[in-house]
Amino acid sequence: MSEIQTRMGDGYTVSMTPDEVKADLVAGSEDAARRGKVPVLEESELEWLFDLFANPSRIMGVERGHEIVLTKDGSVNTLYSAQLSSGVGLPLSREQAFRVFERAFCFDTMEIGHPDYSFKPVKAIVALEATGVEQALHGTIIPVFYGAMPNFGLYARPDGPFPNPADLLPRGQIAEAREAQMEMAEMCRDDMVYVSKKMAAVGADGINFDTTASAGDAEFLATLQAVEELAGSTDLAIEVGMAAEMVLGFHGELDYDGKRLAGMWPHQQVKVVEKAGAHLFGPVVNTNTRRSTPWNVARATTFVKECSKVAEIPIHANVGMGVGGVPMYEIPPADVLTRASAAMVEIGRVDGL
């Protein structure tokens, strides 16, 4: 074996020697360990990953008996939406697309969601959204989630009513930026609770808060507070999927359950998500496009392995475009996608993807 064909984090093919692949696996794991203060992968795990990448087969998978449960963010938009959701523009309704995922793609669960996929715009048309969920519930068997993003940015000017922290912070108006974020958080939380309760009323199985904390710690706090209220007042199963591997501290002084939210890594995020009452957690590890896929997969599985280890609720890691070791490319190549998928199960020890 002189060369191994794999890919960079941007999706382009790269040839590497076995020693280069081994070195990248070690370096990727060490990078995660250094940043997150988590253990590096064990020697046997690095050997397993090397064999995964050295195998010349195009498609790889988990060992029989190790299969996991699939949930999906972005809902069925993938089929009927446009490029903005990596959609292929099929002339299908959401309800039809849901059935395709159940009966043709054999998914274990699926979501209904609005094409914009944010809670704020859904609020005004929630009756339509709840109708879509009802129709899916009547005709299908797999659990039905409603999914959307907190999308905190929509609550600041020019899209929302509050001063924009991104304008205030560069001017040194720290206190004003923090105040604006707390006002945004309150409205964002109320919208998430309002929409989710409408879905609970029609019998949805679950709600998925996707791309959580995309705008940092205040958005994370708003989501945790929404989870807390919904866990105590509805029968919804609640999934919290993250936006990035580390919570950014745009506010910087926010706590939940006595723990500072800014700077949290996946194994720390899951503990506050559990405390809030969520049922499933989706950690994210970002892909570095300038590094190889072996480096990115080793790094992602190092983070997620520790998250799975400390979790008490099921872990459904994000392994899509640009996360979980998958290249940041609109159409992730199946050879590295299936390797990232298998690695996240066998090394990351996840309960689902």
Add this chain to the structure above:
Amino acid sequence: MSVSHALASGMGGIRTAGDLVARMQLRKMRLREAKEYVAGKLKVSVFDLADSTVMRELREELDIGVITAVPGCAKGLEAKARIAELLDVEINSVKRLFGKVGMTKGN
């Protein structure tokens, strides 16, 4: 991308017992516990849960919905009402159906 994950790692949805294991994860059960719970209720091994050959026959026998379009087999809410009974869990949409028709579980 979704199909690649389904092939590489997924349980298989209603081709197998993927939807049933998912329902137990929605109750905070981790993968092993959820699989063992479902396997116990179905009286099969954990290994069988993702075996479409085993589960295709068993799902029709239990009448909890099958992947192919078989006239007369339970569909949608019919299948979920039977799954709720089989797994001994509440399913929100089934609970709502029973409420609408003035029934309680088991009546």
